[in-house]
Structure formats: structure tokens, C-alpha cells
Amino acid sequence: MSSNQYTKKIALIDCNSFYVSCERLFNPKIRKKPVVVLSNNDGCIISRSNEAKALGIKMGEPYFKEKDIIIKNNVQVFSSNYSLYGDISRRVMRTLKRFNSDIEVYSIDEAFLDLSNFSDDEIENVGNEIRSVVLKWTGIPTSIGIAKTKTLSKIANHIAKKKQSGVVSLIGIENIDPILEKVEINDVWGVGKQLTKFYHQNGIYNAKQLKNKPNTWIKKNSNVLSSRTAMELRGVTCINLETKSSKRKSCVVSRSFGQRVENFQELRGAIAGYSLNASEKIRSESLVAKSITIFIRTSPFQDLYGFYSNSKTIDFPIATNNSIEIVKAALNGLECIFKNGYRYQKAGVMLSRLSESTNNKNLFSSERDKKINSLMKCIDRTNYKYGRSTLSLASVGIYKRWSSKRQHYSKIDTADFYYLPTIKVI
DNA sequence: TCTGGGGTCCTAGGACCC
């Protein structure tokens, strides 16, 4: 029975094959063709067009394993271009905000939107409207699921993905059990590999079965997160909309190397470079770090030369975002864990215990600190203006044999003047 | 030959205290 009610409504808007859709924006030739986008270092397949999915290309699969299918079917391949995707993402989110400012940007390609201010009767139309406006203004196709809770809107979205209309609302449906019965337990938000195994062992195979399991049983045999999921399936809100973006608690910069690294000097260069990036990132968010972790490892897939993985955490006496200090600590940490004779595949740094930098002043703040701060500002401004790593530290080095592979880069960047797409007038 | 990167939250267990 439909009614003119204003019940709780959460929409999940999810961009379809987001990275592929971004690449298609500036390259009409690859529309309606199979397309994939690769992860950093051209390692795995992380976005697929419907045509690519239809060929059986799997999500998260290593690129080299799918190469045969890709070549045989002339699949278009792109290295990831996060600068472009980030910019398009911001445009999509800005468009969504026009419908309601109560928005939680959940990831680069998804957002939850509170639509409770629309009536039950009109909600499906609102969904259709959002979808067509986003498509018109940004060129990005989306799927929209609407329901009482975030977990249910995820499910609605899951169903919407397979529908031509792209919009599914569970609002106003008296009994959603028949719908939940068709949703496999591993497709429920919050249920991963381990929980799926656990639920299967206990005879729970779909969302309806979890919904109807008593909370006491779930809490006793699993944990609070699982019981929250079950409550949300029953339409009880347990996971709130996080509309204000909170400050992050950690910042990681890590990369796989384009080729294995054995040389200590090169590893130093990589670690210094990552530390520099991480410092710059937290400075741009006015954060300071109380500790840093450095990690290095060889490939977990090839133990021909033996597997080695280690990390070292160092605390700063005073929370900092000073590149020079951070790089110094990182290189000290690296010395502790570096072992000769291994072919390193990946390294990274993590700045943690982050806090706002306003109360950074302390007894020992000095003229020197002020100078360092203005030096950092100067570096940041220069790099913003003339491109990243215009100003760097000598320890990073010039020849970066370790840098990632990026053989299929589209060279389009709507956030960088030099890489804007051009139109030739003949 | 070739297997991503960046987050959050929860929990168990140890250290420590009274």
C-alpha cells in the first residue's frame, strides 16, 4: 500500500564501473567496448565495463592472468589515473549535494544520501531524477538503492545494478523477506570471507536467514558488528550517516616497485619519497603525526628467494609534519629492518596517531621551528604550482628505477592544465 | 616475468595497578 508518508530513507548512489566510466568520458571510441582499468603498477584488474565482465574477466584478478582473454577480445586496457578519477568524483558528489546536503561520501564512487524529506510516494521518481541529473552533468552512469537503513540501501543498490532502470527502492514494501531471500549472505555489506564461512557452517546462506536469526545468538557466536548488520536488515538503524567529514587517524603511502629492488640506496630513495608524500598529505590537512611505521617486504607469491617482511615503528618526541624530520626518522627505521640479499617488491610508510596541528606549540617551539614551517609551506606551494616533486630531498634520488609501472596511462587530467584534453580544429 | 593501495573498527591479550 503506498502512502504519502515521510519515513526514514537512505539512498546509496554508486557509480557504475567508475574508473572505466571516467576513461570513457574523454574517449568515445571505447564506449560499448570491453574496457578494464588496472591497479597501481599495472598489477590487478580493478574496474571492468559490462562488456569486460561478460567476457568472464574477474575483479581483482592479476592482469597477466587475464592477458590471453584481453588480447583475444581486443579489450581496452588503462593504467589507473587517480588524479582524473578524484576530480570526476568531486563533480559527482557536488551534484548529489544539490538534492540534500546530508550526504556521506563513502568512497571515491559512492555516497549515502538522506532522502527522508521526500514522501514515500515520490521517492522512486526522486531516485530516477538524481540518476539522470548526475548522468547529464557529469557523464557518469550510476545505480541507486533506497531503503530504511544503510545496509538495506546497499542491498537495494546491489539489485539496482542488474536493472535497466538503475533505481530500486525498498520503501513501502510490507514484507521484504522474499527479496532478502535472493541475496546471498556474502553479498551483504559487512559480511566478508571469514563471516561467510562462519554463517555457512551455521546454515545461514542468505540475507533473510541472517535477518531472522535471534540477536542473542549472533552476539554470542559472532560480535557486535554482526548483530548490527542483522538489526539493519530488520530496518533498525544502527549505522548512522556520517555527514561531517572527520579528520583521518592515519596516512599510508606505499607502492609496489616496477621492478624488484635489492639495493639499499634505492630502497632508501623509495622510502624517502613515500615519506615526503605522506608528510605533504598530512600538512595539507593541517595534521601532525606522533609516530611513523616503515615497512618493506618481498613478494608473497614467489618464495624462490625467500620471503621477508618486516616493519619498524618510531615515535616522535613531539608530533610533527616536518618533511625533513619525518624522512630522517623513516631512514633510521629502514636501517633497522633492511636485510641484504632479498629482492624487495614493496615498501611503505604510515604516519599514525594523527592530530590537528593547531596545538603543536610547546615549550621548545623556537625561531627555528617557525623557519622550518615556512620552508615547508614554501615547498608545498611550489610543488602545487609546478607539479609534484619539483622540490624534493636529495635522499629521494633522481633515477627512480623502483617507480611503478604505468604502461597504459591515458594522460588525461582534468585537474592539471597541461593534461587537459584538447580539441583539434581543422 | 607479471599479483594494488588506503582506510576503519573491534578484540584478545599483556602490562600494570590496587
Added chain:
DNA sequence: TCTGGGGTCCTAGGACCC
């Protein structure tokens, strides 16, 4: 011989997400 019990705080690691 008999070796408490309960509380807090911290951290590492696991699980999950995209």
C-alpha cells in the same frame, strides 16, 4: 601446602570496506 580478582589502558593483528 595454600599463590586473588578486578579494573584500565594500550597495542598488534584480524576482518572488513572500497
